Amino acid sequence: MSDKKGYLKLNSGFVFDYENLYGEGKVTDADIEALADRIRLAHRAVEHMRATGEVRGHLSKDGEPERVLFSQLPYVQEGHLNSPASIRRLKDFGESLRYKVDTVVSFGIGGSFLGNKVFFDMHCGEFWNSQSQQERNGYPKLYFNGNNIDARRTSEMIAHLVTDAKIKKAHGQTGPYKVMLIVMSKSGGTLDTMSTFMVVYEALKQQEPLIELEVVAVTDPAGGEKATLLKRLADEQGWNTFSVPDGVGGRFSIFSEVGLVTAACIGLDIDAFLAGARDMDEACRTPDIWQNPAMLNSVLKYLAAANHGRDIEVFMPYADYLKSLAEWYVQLLAESLGKRYDREGREVFYGRTPIVAVGTTDMHAQTQQHQEGKKDKVVQFVKIAKWDHDPVIPDGFPSAKKLSEISGLRLSQALEVALESNAEALISEGRFNATFVLPQLNAYHLGELLYLMALSVAYEGELANVDGFDQPGVEAYKRIMGPRLKALKG
Numbered sequence: 001m002s003d004k005k006g007y008l009k010l011n012s013g014f015v016f017d018y019e020n021l022y023g024e025g026k027v028t029d030a031d032i033e034a035l036a037d038r039i040r041l042a043h044r045a046v047e048h049m050r051a052t053g054e055v056r057g058h059l060s061k062d063g064e065p066e067r068v069l070f071s072q073l074p075y076v077q078e079g080h081l082n083s084p085a086s087i088r089r090l091k092d093f094g095e096s097l098r099y100k101v102d103t104v105v106s107f108g109i110g111g112s113f114l115g116n117k118v119f120f121d122m123h124c125g126e127f128w129n130s131q132s133q134q135e136r137n138g139y140p141k142l143y144f145n146g147n148n149i150d151a152r153r154t155s156e157m158i159a160h161l162v163t164d165a166k167i168k169k170a171h172g173q174t175g176p177y178k179v180m181l182i183v184m185s186k187s188g189g190t191l192d193t194m195s196t197f198m199v200v201y202e203a204l205k206q207q208e209p210l211i212e213l214e215v216v217a218v219t220d221p222a223g224g225e226k227a228t229l230l231k232r233l234a235d236e237q238g239w240n241t242f243s244v245p246d247g248v249g250g251r252f253s254i255f256s257e258v259g260l261v262t263a264a265c266i267g268l269d270i271d272a273f274l275a276g277a278r279d280m281d282e283a284c285r286t287p288d289i290w291q292n293p294a295m296l297n298s299v300l301k302y303l304a305a306a307n308h309g310r311d312i313e314v315f316m317p318y319a320d321y322l323k324s325l326a327e328w329y330v331q332l333l334a335e336s337l338g339k340r341y342d343r344e345g346r347e348v349f350y351g352r353t354p355i356v357a358v359g360t361t362d363m364h365a366q367t368q369q370h371q372e373g374k375k376d377k378v379v380q381f382v383k384i385a386k387w388d389h390d391p392v393i394p395d396g397f398p399s400a401k402k403l404s405e406i407s408g409l410r411l412s413q414a415l416e417v418a419l420e421s422n423a424e425a426l427i428s429e430g431r432f433n434a435t436f437v438l439p440q441l442n443a444y445h446l447g448e449l450l451y452l453m454a455l456s457v458a459y460e461g462e463l464a465n466v467d468g469f470d471q472p473g474v475e476a477y478k479r480i481m482g483p484r485l486k487a488l489k490g
Contacts, residue, residue: 008293010283012276013385013439014448016293018300020427021378021434027303032289035463039299042462043287046295049458050281053247057343058467061475068469069247070454073255074278074447081245081256087270090242090257094264098138101178101214102168103161104265107146107197108184108258111250112218114328115450116262117144118254121321122446123268139267140180145200146193154196158203165210176212179204182265184218184258186244188230191481215239218258220246249469251332252454269443276447284455294452298459300434301352301378310378310432311352314370317382318359318419319441325382326356329453336457338473339466350464360418371425379426379433381419382449384441387412 006019021027032039049055053067060066069081076082097104106116120128120142129141141164145157165177181204183197204213217234220227221243227235234241242257253259255277263270284294304310313333315326338351357366357379370379393414395407406414419435426433436452438445461468 008290008296010279010293010448012279012445012448014280014293014445015435015437016297016452017435017437018296019434020423021300021304021432025430026432027300027308031303031307032299035299035303038463039289039295040287042298042459043292043295045462046455046458047285050285055467055469058469061470061472066469067247068249068458069245070249070252070255071281071458073248073252074274074281074451076274081243081248082260082274086243086257087260090260090264090270093240093242093261094139094267097140097180097265098267099133101140101180103141103143103164103178104180104182105143105145105157105161105200106182106184106262106265107193107200108144108182108218109147109190109192110331111253112184112193112244112258113144113147114251114324114331115254115259117324118322118328118446118450119259119263119268120144120266121324122441123263123266123443125321128266137267140265142262142265146183146190146196149192149195154199158200161204161211162207165207169210176209178212178214180214180216182216182218182261183230184244185230186220186228186250188219188228188233191485194230216242216261218242218244218261220244249335249471251328251335254328254450255454263443273443273447276444276449277451278447280448280451281455284452294455295459297434297452298456298463301456302460302463304378304432305352308432309376312355312377313352314355314357314366314377314379315382316357316359316362316379318415319382319384320358320361321441322382323356323358325446325449326358328450330354330356332453332457335471335474336468337460337464337466339464340473342465343467344465348464348466350466359415363418363422367422370431371429375431377431379423379431381423381433381435383416383419383435383437384412385437385439388440 006017006022008016045056049068050071053069055068058066058068072080073082076084076087108116128136143157145154161179168177181197181201183193185193204211217230217239219230219241242261244258245256248256260270263273284292286292289296289299301313315329317326333352333354340347340349342348370377390410390412393407393409393411395404397403423433436449438449457468
């Protein structure tokens with residue numbers, strides 16, 4: 001439902017509160033009405049993408065026509081990228097790890113890391129790897145690497161795994177310490193991922209029989225002459241494989257096997273996650289802007305930038321374990337919409353700049369700039385309505401009046417007051433902000449939010465007349481880096 005006054009609530013309880021982004025002194029009805037024809041065309045284009053995978057003017061990095069298929073992923077059907085068989089295989093894979101594999105190390109960068117880290121943080125939290133196997137319900141410890149080339153951290157991770165293996169042996173547990181390396185690269189030539197993977201693989205192979213090593217490759221599934229370097233290597237070595245699907249850019253791949261393989265490793269509810277994404281997709285099929293969360297989100301932020309100069313989006317969840325969500329969104333917005341040319345080849349240098357912030361942490365770090373710096377930002381808050389665990393602040397020091405005053409409040413109440421105070425202070429100075437409210441922090445509502453943001457960039461690409469699904473700027477440094485690496489080796 002929506003009262004067209006700044007509050008859109010879905011049947012699931014998900015809320016988009018845009019009161020501080022729309023209205024007098026903000027994005028106005030006049031702004032929206034002037035854009036009405038483009039909004040209608042944008043919705044028509046997104047519906048066409050859903051139905052056919054076709055996006056006007058979109059080409060692959062090889063210059064060939066390429067379908068865009070991320071909107072298919074929430075629908076588990078025969079013939080789809082996510083089929084009943086592929087989801088069953090993912091679940092069976094996750095079950096096969098329980099009480100058998102000690103540790104998984106996931107190697108990936110960009111979408112092959114950021115989305116997976118969102119799953120881990122939301123479902124596992126900071127202390128997962130310190131819990132016992134029983135506390136983890138039999139699922140393995142999980143670490144990430146390959147998301148940056150860092151010699152120290154990679155070396156320390158190897159040393160940590162060896163030490164962990166020795167501890168297991170010292171405690172009299174039978175059998176080797178089992179490590180699974182999951183390496184993700186569509187081409188198999190990703191420098192960051194493959195270089196660190198090879199270092200860790202070789203180091204752990206030298207620890208046999210203390211450590212037993214297994215590898216899973218997530219790559220382009222094509223075989224024969226079209227097989228990628230990593231696919232050929234997996235076939236040669238007999239490694240299990242999952243797919244990086246065609247038509248799904250890395251920043252959208254969390255809904256595919258690229259992300260779901262990590263979900264399977266930790267026991268996250270894959271069905272609930274995809275159901276949340278699917279229900280959000282259904283909610284966004286209406287052409288009514290006031291009832292379509294993704295279209296409304298994209299229109300308001302596009303107009304905030306185009307008409308009011310607010311071309312920076314500070315994505316600010318009020319939850320420690322959603323910082324990685326903000327980092328995922330940085331890639332989504334930056335790669336999708338940071339474009340030099342529009343579809344007619346004109347230089348437009350379009351794009352809104354995303355910034356990561358977290359709750360009360362950055363109220364003490366960034367808010368001074370948000371409140372009194374340039375009026376060039378939209379601050380997008382994310383709020384959790386109900387927490388699974390919500391301690392009461394005790395009256396531990398009754399003689400300290402200032403501390404005693406906050407006793408009896410739940411931590412969630414203090415957090416909500418902080419968010420609302422921040423939002424009110426910002427809008428009092430004409431500084432735009434909005435809030436996404438998740439009823440709970442779980443797989444279903446995470447699927448809703450992630451899909452909302454993914455579909456929003458599809459809409460905004462249409463409004464801005466840029467291709468939201470290519471990333472030509474990424475190729476520039478790669479063309480420079482490849483020859484330099486060869487020259488360095490020579």
